Amino acid sequence: MSQLAQTRYLANKTFEEIRIGDSASLTRTLMPEDVKLFAVLTGDVNPSIVDPKYSESGMFREVIAHGMWSGSLISTVLGTQFPGPGTILVDQSLHFARPVTIGDSITITVTAKQKFEHNKHVIFDCVCTNQEGLQVVRGSAEILAPLEKVSRLEEVRMPEIRIDDKHERYTHLLQRVKGLEPIPTAVAHPCDLESLKGPVMAFQAGIIEPILVGPENKIRAVAEEFDLDLSGIRIVHAAHSHDSAAVAVSLVRTGDAEALMKGSLHTDELMGEVVARANGLRTSRRISHVFVMDVPTYHRPLLITDAAINIAPTLEEKADIIRNAIDLAHVIGIPEPKVAILSAVETINPKIQSTLDAAALCKMADRGQIKGGLLDGPLAFDNAVSIVAAKTKGIKSAVAGHAEILVVPDLESGNMVAKQLEYLANALTAGIVLGTKVPIVLTSRADSAETRTASCVIAALIAHANRKNGTT
Template sequence: MDLVTLDSLIERASDFPPLPMAVVDAGEAYVLEGAREATDAGLLQPVLLGRKPRIEKIAAEIGFSLAEVTLIDAGGEKESASKGVELVAEGQVHGLMKGWIHTDVLMHPVLKHLRTERRVSHVFLAELPAYPKLLYVTDAAINIAPDLKQKAAIVQNAVDLARLLGVPLPKVAALSALEIVKPEIASTIDAACLSKMAQRRQIHHAVVDGPLAFDNAISKDAARIKQIDSDVAGEVDILLAPDLNAGNILAKDLAYLAQATLAGIVVGAKVPIVLPSRSDPPKGRLASCAIAVLMHHLWEQFRRENETQGEPG
């Protein structure tokens, strides 16, 4: 199977029709530049929500023609978020993108009205010069201090996303500060339980090992030196952070110190949700939109195939 890269995801998504997506609180230059990039790439059909005069003014300043773009006037963050959720409920859009709005304000109506049977969580995809494949980092944006049950759901979300995007059997490292079970550190106990849950098929279609510290998750040499026998070490696809603080710091460390390009997506809601950052490069923004496109067009087929195999996705 060909190696999955951010460029390959963008190319793959371009084979599908543009995804109607509500850009929530779009009145900011960075937000509109991202929407324009994704529109020009044929990935999105944006619906811009926010203060109409401001959006029109900024769009004119950056040369973004709104002639074929739907623009809906909304008075502020909360109104924009509510209208975005309404558009999803009405079937007018099939995705949401965070604009100039706080994440918690956007997610409040999402969690109230767009939940599914799955837990809502966030996954970063990191492309690094120093690692041979994409790294999935979860959760760095939604779940603050997940317990064991919630971590299992977060892992399953990331596993299913990785499989959807072309990783047949994802390898998951449940991270902690060290690689032995130490009762005083709760994340080591959770990690060990997650490893056993995967062995017992409570987590499907993945190899999970933990607790693993970051060095022996990412490096076979580090694992060998510490005499760790692991099928995940040095070949990890998914890094499960013990909490949001650790996940967020890890993702930003990868971006700023290891030259990673990050793409990200919220999974588990009725539609994919993109939470871009001002610091995201164009490739990262496009890849995030591409992931949303692929989720929308491929998820139902993926789910049916998993049901046919007798295991939930």
């Protein structure tokens, strides 16, 4: 964890220097992060404070601070300003007059009221007022005053703290389809907990109308074992996993489903039916996969392609992979996505095929053969996502440091990048197959129900775009 260094002048007042009536003040503004951090540190997860929806129905109709957030700031003034370093809090009495809400600026003032020579204690009046001058907290604090003088410049190092609320990011993603009609989705062989729980959660959230395809007794046994409610969900019997894939694809071809979702079968089984020339779901485009990722340490959404379908794509196949990703970027609200074509280096090297492909793809974009996005490459991963790295290497590019689509050289590199971001950077991940007649939710068998549900959101957005464009 990186450290934030700050040089501060630390000075205190000893017991002998404190005069009755002396005071000090500090002003802080309550931010949403303060409420979350205080809840984490104290374990106080009172829903009237940390749950915005619950708060809206409560007494104050909005999120309020923990009462002791203001109380802790009184200790801050006493310990760092007046009397300052060496102060020990002995007793404190507080009255909370009114709530502190997000955005309130609170001024904390402590004033010396009484001194006791025999034990070197001092009693302070403590008042916290908001930006309107109204009292929010009042009370008193008794402290053991410093006996030794402190007066020096000191470098204070505090850890840099980043709040990563994956659930909040997940909830925000679900809001993308709020109010949209659920999409009929054929789910092939959902015969374990996560592969069944995902579509059930998506159904309960109003994202899809799942059609569960597989051995009915097996699906119901999983639901009963893990207490999953299948009420209102259609089940179409299929004998085994391969049959499940075939039936699920046929439901799409007949128009019963507008999206396809992988269950607990192997990817090859499902995709074998999808790419079948006679009864599959091919289009004129090359089929490709995109990981849609919300990475908490990156300032933009990231689309990584192709990390699941095309093992070692040719130049022509990469062009389609990019076109598919650009179309998806448009659907999720990125009007002109910045496309970084990745390699190990950022210069053209005839011995590294990915650098030659990158150069050719960028020229194709210049000639209008790839439209809708801004391409640059070859770019190494650091140059694609870090403007500092790009500047250090002298790269001048609108894409470098701001990439929204990462086009990887091959499946192996792409899969490693995506899984590293998911498991080491806590990225919220969705997986979708494009270039087919309908979107296909394609996730790993190890993926959680939340990842599967997030992928359903992306599939639903694509399906609604297809409806609007008349391509369903």
